[in-house]
Amino acid sequence: MIYLDHAATTAVHPQVLQAMLPYFSDRFGNASSIYAIGRESRQALDRARETVARVLGARPNEIIFTSGGSESDNLALKGVAFARRSKGNHIITSGVEHHAILHACEYLEKWFGFRVTYLPVDRYGVVDLEALTAALDEQTILVTVMAGNNEVGTLQPIAEIARILKGRDIILHTDAVQAGGSVDLDVEKLGVDMLSLSAHKFYGPKGVGALYVRRGTTFWPQQQGGSQERNRRAGTENVAGIVGLATALDLAYANLASNCAHAQALRDILVQGILASVPDTLLTGHPTRRLPNNASFCFKYVEGESILLSLDMLGIAGSSGSACTSAAIEPSHVLTAMGIPIELAHGSLRLTTGLENREEDMRYVVDVLPGIITKLRAMSPLTVH
Amino acid sequence: MYSEAVMDHFMNPRNVGSLADADGVGTEGNPVCGDVMKIYIKVDGEERIEDIKFQTFGCGAAIATSSMVTEMVKGLTLEEAMDVSNKKVAEALGGLPANKMHCSNLAADALHKAIEDYRAKKQAPQGAGQ
Ligand SMILES: Cc1ncc(COP(=O)(O)O)c(C=O)c1O
Numbered sequence: 001m002i003y004l005d006h007a008a009t010t011a012v013h014p015q016v017l018q019a020m021l022p023y024f025s026d027r028f029g030n031a032s033s034i035y036a037i038g039r040e041s042r043q044a045l046d047r048a049r050e051t052v053a054r055v056l057g058a059r060p061n062e063i064i065f066t067s068g069g070s071e072s073d074n075l076a077l078k079g080v081a082f083a084r085r086s087k088g089n090h091i092i093t094s095g096v097e098h099h100a101i102l103h104a105c106e107y108l109e110k111w112f113g114f115r116v117t118y119l120p121v122d123r124y125g126v127v128d129l130e131a132l133t134a135a136l137d138e139q140t141i142l143v144t145v146m147a148g149n150n151e152v153g154t155l156q157p158i159a160e161i162a163r164i165l166k167g168r169d170i171i172l173h174t175d176a177v178q179a180g181g182s183v184d185l186d187v188e189k190l191g192v193d194m195l196s197l198s199a200h201k202f203y204g205p206k207g208v209g210a211l212y213v214r215r216g217t218t219f220w221p222q223q224q225g226g227s228q229e230r231n232r233r234a235g236t237e238n239v240a241g242i243v244g245l246a247t248a249l250d251l252a253y254a255n256l257a258s259n260c261a262h263a264q265a266l267r268d269i270l271v272q273g274i275l276a277s278v279p280d281t282l283l284t285g286h287p288t289r290r291l292p293n294n295a296s297f298c299f300k301y302v303e304g305e306s307i308l309l310s311l312d313m314l315g316i317a318g319s320s321g322s323a324c325t326s327a328a329i330e331p332s333h334v335l336t337a338m339g340i341p342i343e344l345a346h347g348s349l350r351l352t353t354g355l356e357n358r359e360e361d362m363r364y365v366v367d368v369l370p371g372i373i374t375k376l377r378a379m380s381p382l383t384v385h
Numbered sequence: 386m387y388s389e390a391v392m393d394h395f396m397n398p399r400n401v402g403s404l405a406d407a408d409g410v411g412t413e414g415n416p417v418c419g420d421v422m423k424i425y426i427k428v429d430g431e432e433r434i435e436d437i438k439f440q441t442f443g444c445g446a447a448i449a450t451s452s453m454v455t456e457m458v459k460g461l462t463l464e465e466a467m468d469v470s471n472k473k474v475a476e477a478l479g480g481l482p483a484n485k486m487h488c489s490n491l492a493a494d495a496l497h498k499a500i501e502d503y504r505a506k507k508q509a510p511q512g513a514g515q
Binding site for chain 2: 301302304306309331346378379380385
């Protein structure tokens with residue numbers, strides 16, 4: 001298999017797996033217990049928290065471990081929205097966020113009377129900073145904009161957003177789930193108050209994430225129970241998962257430059273090769289300010305799933321923004337927010353490179369993809385035959 | 386998620402293309418919804434489908450149902466072909482995932498439109514002659 005869907009998830013790195021294994025068996029203790037194996041788990045959690053804090057340039061007690069990116073996003077949004085309700089009811093986000101953000105915003109709008117502004121983006125998917133400035137008002141309590149987009153890879157100007165918000169009593173959250181392992185996430189350089197991560201995007205395990213919360217940021221926990229995570233997230237800690245997250249993050253940032261160079265070199269083979277050999281193809285996302293591993297396209301006259309199935313038959317795993325719902329094929333909200341016509345958005349393909357990919361595999365993909373698109377176009381009534 | 390029959394029809398679609406001298410053409414779906422199926426038929430003197438071709442823009446299910454319907458009705462009388470429903474096409478493919486039953490399973494509708502198109506064309510010259 002040639003796996004080109006690292007934005008969906010990644011394989012657990014062997015070193016990460018080794019670090020996790022003892023916490024499933026010998027060191028199974030509950031981190032809240034006072035005896036030796038309990039204390040061992042507590043120490044493992046403390047070390048993991050220090051590691052994550054170091055990578056983010058934060059303090060250990062500013063890190064909350066969660067069950068993944070979705071929980072981190074929901075906790076950040078709802079936690080801040082409810083805690084700051086008396087200050088205001090206005091939230092600003094963008095139209096290209098992950099559903100973990102968008103659906104949490106819709107929930108706050110629908111059931112709790114919050115007002116949400118969805119900032120427009122340009123054709124590359126970059127948020128409109130003038131629209132941000134214009135949207136700010138006395139009631140604005142929270143701005144949340146993702147660091148890197150999961151579909152098209154576009155990087156958002158988070159530090160500039162932080163500068164715009166400077167001096168105002170507004171919390172800035174960023175969903176860095178896709179950016180994790182690809183981009184410097186120093187929270188001081190970014191200027192964010194909250195940041196979401198998910199381990200399985202950077203060779204850690206699924207179902208574990210982290211939320212950075214700047215000291216002094218008031219927010220309400222969303223899960224009631226025990227006093228774990230300093231009363232901010234109840235539930236016996238997923239020690240093995242948290243050790244996995246921290247080990248994976250540490251590895252990713254120790255090797256950031258070489259990992260990114262590898263992913264990007266392979267990504268560039270895909271982008272250049274595919275644009276050169278398949279006519280009527282659009283590279284989606286920003287041409288340069290994008291995640292190093294993301295190659296995403298729209299092919300005219302064909303539909304995404306049929307491309308994915310054809311690739312799968314050749315052992316190539318990719319993904320598409322289109323999703324089939326009961327009523328229709330839903331084009332990606334990210335592509336439509338970027339102004340891509342719906343017909344074209346249906347023909348999307350996302351290939352995301354990673355550690356185990358090899359150059360010859362990229363050449364193979366570039367060799368076979370034109371034939372797939374040609375065959376599907378020959379079948380399509382939209383093609384000008 | 387797809388049956389073997391669906392994958393077979395998707396990878397090796399039967400009767401792809403168009404008929405320049407088609408007696409009837411039917412289109413169902415639209416590009417905004419992500420599925421468009423176009424069926425061309427050639428009808429012989431005994432009102433049988435003597436040739437049939439399809440062009441489809443859409444997902445795997447859309448392509449497979451289009452291919453399957455052309456195979457099912459080739460050689461049938463128009464009346465028999467009108468009896469072939471979307472549901473029967475899906476059954477012949479060993480079933481489709483639930484979320485594909487509606488939007489991507491319109492090939493029989495496109496065929497029926499092609500038959501109606503043929504019938505309308507046949508009637509039009511008589512009407513014009515009166
Ligand atoms: C940008 C972004 N945010 C949030 C998530 C959700 O993360 P998780 O699957 O860990 O809940 C994802 C994962 O697809 C993502 O890409």
